[in-house]
Amino acid sequence: MATKRIVKCPNCGVLNTNKEYCTNCNTLISHQKKRELKADIVKQKEIDKVIYERENPNLTERLKNHSNIFYKIIGWILYSAFTIVTLIGAGLAWLIAMVAAG
Template structure:
């Protein structure tokens, strides 16, 4: 079977020259392929997400850092702060549930 190959004429954003069936401009060498641009953006976005996750792992919050401290008094303060945060979160969740039940009738 003969496959028909479609030609794509893309205008360069940099110099305005039309280039046929190429990923880069034949005149200035700028990237003109939309597919490659999209892949580059996706790769950059994934790298950014990985870096953000690394920062979150490397920089834990204050109670977690205190719970891992070698001095026992700091560990106790860390556990107290962690417990207070947990209790406040539970109270907030209960309050949100109660308001939702009252609003539902």
């Protein structure tokens, strides 16, 4: 047995029964449909972000994949330098956290 849903339109105030859109002003009133649309928007934003990152790599990735060997070497040196700096920073953060913890 289906339940009867009566929803008041937030736009025009008309009461609608078992409808996703208002019969008077065609405003979306279904909370389930709103959640589905919001989830689709979030998913599309994540897909667009991944596509952008794949199409626009950072400087070190572009240099590492360059056809000229000189630029490849520079790219690998930069990549290695960034990696070493990151490891030193992570080690310092860990050390500070251990000293603060006692």
